[in-house]
Amino acid sequence: MSANRAKTFDKTMKLLLVGDSGVGKSCLLLRFVDDKFNPSFITTIGIDFKIKTIELNGSKIKLQVWDTAGQERFRTITTAYYRGAMGIIIVYDVCDENSFDSVKKWYQTVNQHAKDEAQLFLVGNKCDDTESRQVSEKQGEQLAEELNVPFMEASAKSGLNVNEMFYKLASLILEKNGEDLAAPADKLNVHQQSSVTGSSCC
């Protein structure tokens, strides 16, 4: 393969999805990158990422989105990856009150391990499921206000707000960092792919 491919993006951004097990982190990522939804999804063990290039304010930005295992015991492994993240999305499930209660714990973990300038974002997933909902949008908004982070409800299943949340986060990071974002080095002139993994697992 040639190392002299044409440059296909201007900037690269590392994002990270965290939150309790089963809130739909991998599903949000699959919807965003491949525009797919799989109701029977295997658990994520360890840490993995997918890549998608988006266009924002006229520049092409390569988003490298890391997906993490939700179970507490894997946290010592996953927190090692917080440091490099420019944006961190804390996800909860609007149908699972416990996962909403865990948001503050995740917020603390993130603050402890991420860079100070990392942009946080709160997302309530599964908002399509009105019957099983346990956490109202208002509660989500209040918590986001308290933590002083932007907030959105989304649904990996219906696709609602999935692109929006990633674009919004990317534009907030762009505003914060402007030209400081890592420009692609020569060796990183990877041919644009919607996903490097294409996997439904991990």
Place this chain on the structure above:
Amino acid sequence: MSVPEWTHMECDCSIFNEYPLTTENESLKLKSLQKALASEDIASLRYLVATRSGAVNREQRAVIWPKLLELDSWNPPQPVPHLKHKDHEQITKDIERSFVFYPKTDPDEMLSLRGRLDHLINSALCAYPGLNYYQGYHDVASIAVLIFDDLMAYKFMTKLTLMYLRDHMLPDIESTVRELKLIPELLSLVDPKLHALIGSIEPIYALSSMISLFAHDIADFDGLCLVWDFILTQNSAVLVYYIYVAVLVFYKDDLLNDLDDLLGKSFTSDDTLTEETELDLADRDLIHVTLNNFISHNLKCSHLFEILKNALRYMADFPHGTLQTTKDLSKYSMLRAASLNPELILLHTSEQERSLKRSRVSKALVSHHKTLSMVVKCSIGIGVAGLVLKYSLASSGIRPRHLGIFNAASWCFSSAHGFFETVFNGFAE
């Protein structure tokens, strides 16, 4: 545990390894398996199972696996009906995401399988004190549900847990992370060139395969069962690590091609693979993700037998007892202590807790290092300044007891001493 020499010598030349296996030889193999089972000849059984088609099919495995694990003499505690393990909420979440790859079945059957899985996991974890659930254990247990009835599944899982999985079930993941280091070490012995490229990457990429005995990543039921046939002939989980390395080495060209594509370098060229291969963070991320998905994307079941055979060969050539990683493991680790006494879980747990406490204190020491050296320097500085002042004042005829400066200097000395004491007391605890 090292492979007996005959396994190494004869594995290659068995008629049961011919490809394709003729109907005649397959029926001969089945007969031989039956004979070994009937005469309780476990050594022959192990030998026969470690050939091309393994234990052949589900029905055979239901009988052969318990023999390989010697379950006839295994008497776990009686399971308590409806008892839930402390981690049951996580277990429930994972059971909702079980049996994804297989079997292809209707919703009613799925409900029943998941019910059995729930019961099996909770009862196996409650069998011995000190076992913690981890995501991936459900992938292992789901195989037992598909092969056995409930009673045998419980016997099988309790023994498998103590023999092959217990190090992953301590309160902390530390012991698993240590064991994963077997992969780069083995790779450095088996394929130094490949090691030069990926050896410095944290082997977290192998986590899901190692803790689930590949059940998380091999989506083909028969393929996975063949891997387990080989694993279960060994009486130890260690073959799992050799198999992982054998997969990487077997698909080395594909792996290097993938990395060429992603990193825009030419790893396929011999010159690139030198000890000096330097990787930046972006390269390392891409290598991690490629390896993380490597088994699920690249492994073909038709290659499994070759890979498993190679794994046995590596194990004979580089016995795990000689590896530094093994030597660094706890003496209670399942890879070092052959005993299945469940007490080992608790001993291993308390040893790990002590070591975590020590590492927390040494971290605290490092973070206080700057403060500490500043206090010491200030104290010495003020002390020296005080002495200089004393003599210069004395020579000019002023009596030092009229001045507070000496008290300040002495306070600085004693506070530094107090700080030392606090930190070292903490360390000693």
